[in-house]
Amino acid sequence: MLCWLRMATLMTAVLLLSVAAYGQEISREQIKGLDEQVQEVKTDILAIAAELNQLEEMLLYPSNTQIALFVSVAGGETFRLDSVEIQLGGKPVAHHIYTFKELEALQKGGVQRIYTGNIRTGVHDLQVSVMGKVVKGSEFQITERFMVNKEVGPKIVEISLTDKSINLKDD
Amino acid sequence: MFRLLIVIISLVLVTSVAAAGTTAPPVLKDLYFGEAFFHALKGDWFDAIARLDTELSLFHGLDEPERDTLYYHINQAEFAVGDFELAYRMHQRVGRAITAVIEGNVDEAIRNEAIFRLARMYFQKDQPLNALFAVERINGDVPAAIRDDLAFLRAQILMANGRFAEAADMLGELQGVKSLEGFSTYNLGIAKLREGKELEGRRFLDRTGQINSKQSLTMAIKDKSNLVLGSKLMAENDFEGAKQVFDRVRLTGPFSNRALLGSGWADASRNRFPRALVPWSLLVNRATTDASVQEAMLAVPYAYGKLNMYSKAALMYGSALEKFNAEVDKLDASIKSIREGHFLRALVREELKQDANWVVRLRKLPQTPETYYLLELMASHDFQESLKNYFDLEALRKKLRTWERDLLAFEEIIEVRRLYYQPRLPAIDRQFQLLDSQMRLRLEQRDRIEERLNDMLIAPRPDYLATSQERIALTRIAFVERKLSTGSIASSGDIEARVRRLRGVLDWNIHTQYDRRFTEAHKHLRDLNHEVDLLNNQYAAFVRTRQAATQSYTGYDDAIRRLRFLIREGSEKVKTLMARQGHQLEVMAANELSRRRERLAEFQIKVRFAMADSYDRATRNQTQERLGQ
Numbered sequence: 001m002l003c004w005l006r007m008a009t010l011m012t013a014v015l016l017l018s019v020a021a022y023g024q025e026i027s028r029e030q031i032k033g034l035d036e037q038v039q040e041v042k043t044d045i046l047a048i049a050a051e052l053n054q055l056e057e058m059l060l061y062p063s064n065t066q067i068a069l070f071v072s073v074a075g076g077e078t079f080r081l082d083s084v085e086i087q088l089g090g091k092p093v094a095h096h097i098y099t100f101k102e103l104e105a106l107q108k109g110g111v112q113r114i115y116t117g118n119i120r121t122g123v124h125d126l127q128v129s130v131m132g133k134v135v136k137g138s139e140f141q142i143t144e145r146f147m148v149n150k151e152v153g154p155k156i157v158e159i160s161l162t163d164k165s166i167n168l169k170d171d
Numbered sequence: 172m173f174r175l176l177i178v179i180i181s182l183v184l185v186t187s188v189a190a191a192g193t194t195a196p197p198v199l200k201d202l203y204f205g206e207a208f209f210h211a212l213k214g215d216w217f218d219a220i221a222r223l224d225t226e227l228s229l230f231h232g233l234d235e236p237e238r239d240t241l242y243y244h245i246n247q248a249e250f251a252v253g254d255f256e257l258a259y260r261m262h263q264r265v266g267r268a269i270t271a272v273i274e275g276n277v278d279e280a281i282r283n284e285a286i287f288r289l290a291r292m293y294f295q296k297d298q299p300l301n302a303l304f305a306v307e308r309i310n311g312d313v314p315a316a317i318r319d320d321l322a323f324l325r326a327q328i329l330m331a332n333g334r335f336a337e338a339a340d341m342l343g344e345l346q347g348v349k350s351l352e353g354f355s356t357y358n359l360g361i362a363k364l365r366e367g368k369e370l371e372g373r374r375f376l377d378r379t380g381q382i383n384s385k386q387s388l389t390m391a392i393k394d395k396s397n398l399v400l401g402s403k404l405m406a407e408n409d410f411e412g413a414k415q416v417f418d419r420v421r422l423t424g425p426f427s428n429r430a431l432l433g434s435g436w437a438d439a440s441r442n443r444f445p446r447a448l449v450p451w452s453l454l455v456n457r458a459t460t461d462a463s464v465q466e467a468m469l470a471v472p473y474a475y476g477k478l479n480m481y482s483k484a485a486l487m488y489g490s491a492l493e494k495f496n497a498e499v500d501k502l503d504a505s506i507k508s509i510r511e512g513h514f515l516r517a518l519v520r521e522e523l524k525q526d527a528n529w530v531v532r533l534r535k536l537p538q539t540p541e542t543y544y545l546l547e548l549m550a551s552h553d554f555q556e557s558l559k560n561y562f563d564l565e566a567l568r569k570k571l572r573t574w575e576r577d578l579l580a581f582e583e584i585i586e587v588r589r590l591y592y593q594p595r596l597p598a599i600d601r602q603f604q605l606l607d608s609q610m611r612l613r614l615e616q617r618d619r620i621e622e623r624l625n626d627m628l629i630a631p632r633p634d635y636l637a638t639s640q641e642r643i644a645l646t647r648i649a650f651v652e653r654k655l656s657t658g659s660i661a662s663s664g665d666i667e668a669r670v671r672r673l674r675g676v677l678d679w680n681i682h683t684q685y686d687r688r689f690t691e692a693h694k695h696l697r698d699l700n701h702e703v704d705l706l707n708n709q710y711a712a713f714v715r716t717r718q719a720a721t722q723s724y725t726g727y728d729d730a731i732r733r734l735r736f737l738i739r740e741g742s743e744k745v746k747t748l749m750a751r752q753g754h755q756l757e758v759m760a761a762n763e764l765s766r767r768r769e770r771l772a773e774f775q776i777k778v779r780f781a782m783a784d785s786y787d788r789a790t791r792n793q794t795q796e797r798l799g800q
Binding site: 026028030031034035036037038039040041042043044045046047048049050051052053054055056058059060062064065068070072075101102104105106108109110111112113121152156158 | 194195196197199202203205206208209210211212213214217220221222224225228259260261262263264553556557560563564567570571574577581584585712715716719722723727730731734737738740741744745748751752755758759762
């Protein structure tokens, strides 16, 4: 009896140190070989994605009419962003409700492309509405209106948010 | 226990944002670069790479890249794409990307950081020799942010290459580094042990085992260190020392079950069975699926037997046998479920991915295997990589399916545009040609006027600025003068004087008003230029719109055909790889469960034998007691 108990103890000690030894029937070479093939297929599909992105942009958003709206959270801001709603030329074009992950990504400096579309050259009315909550504070809602001048090239607009204001940066 | 399992699996399966060192630039000039970070910070590595790849490829194709907004971030962008690829486990591409940075014309610090990343990648991919070659190329200025990490990596690489003494020296210098607390000491202990310096090695393991920290990872390495040291002491029959070390392991950490089991054995080995029962009794009430708990279910009645409490031992063996039987049934069902494909189908269910407790949820789904038994396997590197690959392939499969539908939508859009534009464009083009020729004529006129006005700056020509009425009057006067000179009309001094006076008046007006007229002519030309600019803008806008109209439905056929082919080819590859990867996972999981089942089957035999033995002894004791009475 004591013998198998000792055996069990030793087995436990071995288990402690070699978790990765399981699944030996599949060799490391097999795993590595398949992993390399997966990497290759990822490379192929990323190339397709890039080509498809370019095709989509050419087909749906030609540069002379293209407008892209980006949302960012100003540096150091810690408010909770709940949603952003955008109207362009009086028509609603984007409405986004933020997940925790998305909010965290914005707070860490990521920039969200919230809308890509087409408009004519000239001046357009842009209305941005933001809902959120100040840390340990009350909920807030801000709406601001801006004029956006679309010229011949693609128009890129950054909407930078704080808990008190909405700022527009365009090229 | 649930929390512990979740922690282990979360650590294993959630792609760590921090692991990739993803940090967006503090000042962002290129919003598309920021968008790539947005995807990366959410953990959407595929989208992050695709975005950044597109941006980099556009940037490198520019004639004047320094005028592009990405120019301000180009070094970080090259690094970031490598980081993202590393997080997306595309090590082959990472290697190429980082090598490109290393071989590029960059600062020493940037070059060294790139080599550090390359070395880290080789080390993670179990290529210690390549990692060593890489890390040995680092010299000169190293960014402060990576200095300690580089030294630690260098030590790890040296250990992986069997150069323990050098590694120990390096780790010795890192003992004061807060961010490496626990890890540097533990590794130093292991390096010393491997170097053959047993006492020193144990001393550092012991030191690691006594660290106090609020960092969960530091506490985990502390527990691990105690477990390793305790096991060594047990193997050398130093049960007293082992007991002390095992008891330092936290009761709630990922190593607690093994430590409780070891602690009990340290007492039992010294025949201190009542004391051994303390950790074991705690252990037997934990999840039955854990290997240490199962062993404790045998150890507890064994200890009671040693304390001559055979009846209690027999009852506990009976209870253990029941539980083992139930677990064996569960394992049989789990193996069957894996072989029938339920495991893989359950793994890719969307609702599970939304839940951090997905492992717990998985085991609750019908016909899915008992995931508790797979936890250790799931924590192993090979299984993790295979599982992540399987998840990635499933995501790629879905993307490809969506893209195929997108192509159909694109074709429909193109067809709608063709039907709209094709019948209208010929008439529009005819009308445009007419307007175009009129416009050209007018522009030529304007050019001639400008040229004449410019000449008049050097050689004034008042006659050029005569009004139309003046020009008509002058023509008439000239006509009358010709008639008078040829005698066609009767000449009289009075008429000739009137003609001369009229010409004089006209010449007077034309010459005296010349400066004003010249200024006005320039003003009119400027006004005309403004109108011409508007016309040119409108012309250019029309040309662009006209081109866009044609481009909106022509020239896509080849690209769409090519992409459709690539997508189908990709789908086939993904399908094949998913099948192979899935099979690997199933084999690994089924093997693991079979191994655990075999162990339980052995336990069943032993417990039956021990139970019978305990009953015999209990009966014998009762008989002797009765005889004694």
